[in-house]
Amino acid sequence: MSLRGKLESIDGRGYKAYKSIAGAHPLGALELVVDHVQADPFAAPSRARIRIPWHRARLPAAALSGEPRRRATRDYLGRAFRCAAREDEALAIDAGAQTVLERSCTVFEDDAIELRFTVALPARGRTIQGRRAAGILCDRLPDIAEQAAVADDLDLDALERHCAAVEDQVALRGQLEGRGLFAFVVDGANLARRSGVDDRPLADGIAFDSPDSLRVTLEAPNAGAVTGMGVPRGITLVVGGGFHGKSTLLNALELGVYDHRPGDGREGVVTADDAVKIRAEDGRAVHGVDLSPFINHLPYGKSTTAFSTELASGSTSQAASLQEALECGVAHLLVDEDTSATNFMIRDERMQALVAKADEPITPFVDRIRDLRERLDVSTVLVMGGSGDYFEHADTVIQMHDYLPRDVTAEARAVAADHRSERRREVESELERPEPRPLRTARLDASVKPGKTRVKVRGTDTLVFGRQDVDLRAVEQLADSSQLRAIGLLMQRLHESGGVLEDPVAAARALLAEPVTAWSRKPDGDLARPRIMEVLAAINRLRGP
Structure with a gap:
């Protein structure tokens, strides 16, 4: 019996009768596979796949040329399915938002393109609406699938733009190491987001413009030569007044480890793919982490070489996050003073004068940031608006002013020379990369x-x-x-x-x-x-x- 026949035959029956449609069903040139049927109308939706043979899809060869383009094409087809199904509330697909990730909603099999989606099988109360289900699965679904995956129905220019954007981002990111860069921000990028809960670009965001001293040119396979700000490896400070765009820049760099869709505004922002944001996290659990490079000499002789707690403080949690990142082999760190523990970041000369080092277990980050660079080859981008004690360690200092960057490295060095800090470096041991914990x-x-x-x-x-x-x-x-x-x-x-x-x-x-x-x-x-x-x-x- 056809799928339509099955659905019409169970119309008006109890909801469990939907179980009979599990399995594969031909839908003309396509095939529907129902993998899981929901137990009742209030449960999570049913899971299904629709398969479009390659000879039917006839996608352009350029869309399948190389893994970055294949990933971009899979991403685009998932979004196209979601767009085509937007009027049908019963159908949904997990097609993502601003980033272009490797996802499981679209799969390229040897013989077909497979789109994986959910369908809320319709009912009146707990009574099956079989004819309505047939309209969804037998009539509208094939049209939606063809709009999403058949070349004749796709916007092929938009597909090419999607593929080109992803391929270019992969190529730009691949050039960072060879150019000695931590990250790259293309001129004209729109970094600002609509809100803290809406990752889409701000409509009237200020176009990014690199300072001449940091401007570099990279080559993209589709866009050609692109210019923008190269953030060098080493120690980079991002300074500036409040509300001038320091954290906006850092947030863009955080997500520059991923590729973005065209029109996002950050599709020309790429960061070393192992870059990790570390921050304080009061109350998190910590298990057997060697905190001794940053926290040592606890009261009553408690060791910190394999430290555990179910309720870490801000400084303890940030030290743990840093050590865990190093344990993963990370070579690029992102830090924002706004989300950091103050006593982990700095201990100024007045506090040193009042509280002796023998009474302070914490070795602040300011005293380890150079060790990270010189001993472990770990680079840091640090947003810092409240302490100039990092100036003497910085290789590059970028000031954000009205959401635009300025290179103030020379000025920061002059300030450090003219206003010498009397604080003492508080390091008692060499910094080593931690070993993996069983x-x-x-x-x-x-x-x-x-x-x-x-x-x-x-x-x-x-x-x-x-x-x-x-x-x-x-x-x-x-x-x-x-x-x-x-x-x-x-x-x-x-x-x-x-x-x-x-x-x-x-x-x-x-x-x-x-x-x-x-x-x-x-x-x-x-x-x-x-x-x-x-x-x-x-x-x-x-x-x-």
């Missing part, structure tokens, strides 16, 4: 009872993992809730390894080398690739032994 996989158990696990997300803020709500509000470079879903699945996969992982970073990297679609045993359409740093950040914030 991880007991039993900590990664998502079970809520025998045979039942729970992995859910609330936006990008919370991962519900088993009986825990893992607070990730301070992990600011999570760009999409689908990354968080993927992290939950990856944690489950690590749990299945059993025993103790001597090098959890290497184990997580091995899983991340797999395709996104390999992480789930079901054809999930709501996963996106996270970075290794965010995977480990979630693991590090689990509570309990």
Whole structure:
């Protein structure tokens, strides 16, 4: 019996009769696969896939030339499905927002393009509306799928712009290391966002314009030569008055580790792909972290070489985040004084005079920032508006004024020379990159009872993992809730390894080398690739032994 026939035959029956439509159904040249049927009309929507054969799609060769373009094309097709289905509230697809991530909503199989979506099967109360469901799945869905994936129905110019933008960003980011750059911000970029909860560009944002002394030219395969501000490796301070754009610039650099869609305003902002924002995070859990380079000599002789707490202070949490980032192999740090613990960042000469170093366990970041650069080859971009004690360490100083950058490196050095600080450097040991900490996989158990696990997300803020709500509000470079879903699945996969992982970073990297679609045993359409740093950040914030 055809799908339409099945749906019409169960019209008016109890909702559980929808279970009969699970499986594959031909829809003309296309194929619908219903993977999961919701238990009742109030449950999470049903999951399905529609497959469009390649000979039907006939996508242009340029859209499939190289992995950056293939990823961009998959992203574009998912967005095209969402756009085509916007009038049908029953259909939804996890197609992302401003970033272009590797996602599982669009899959290129050998024989077909597969679009993975959800459908809320209609009912009146708990009574099936079979004819209405047939209209959704048999009539409108094939049209939507063809609008989303068949070349004859696509805006091919927009598809090419999407592919070109992503390919250019990948190429620009790939040039950073060879040019000695931490990041690049193209001239004309629009960095300002509509609000703290709306990541779309501000309509009247000020166009970025690099100072001449920092302007560099990079080559993009589609845009050609592009000019903008090169943020050098080393120690870069971003200074300026309040509300002049310091944090706006830093936020753009934070998300410059990802590619952005055309029109976002930041599609010419690229950052080294391992860059990590570190910050204070009062109340987070810390497990066995060597804090001794930053916190030592605690009262009563408590050691900090393998420090654990369920309720870290601001300075302790920031030191832990830094050490955890170094443990992941990170070579680029982003820091904003607004989200930092003051006593972790600086201890001025007056406080040194009042409280002896013997009575102060914290070695402030200002005394380690040069060690990070010289001993570990770790570069830092630091937003600092309240302390000039960093001037003498800075390689580059950028002042943001009316949302535009100025190179004030020479002026900052002159200030440092004319107003010498009397504070003493408070370092007692050499800085070393921390070794990986073994991880007991039993900590990664998502079970809520025998045979039942729970992995859910609330936006990008919370991962519900088993009986825990893992607070990730301070992990600011999570760009999409689908990354968080993927992290939950990856944690489950690590749990299945059993025993103790001597090098959890290497184990997580091995899983991340797999395709996104390999992480789930079901054809999930709501996963996106996270970075290794965010995977480990979630693991590090689990509570309990």
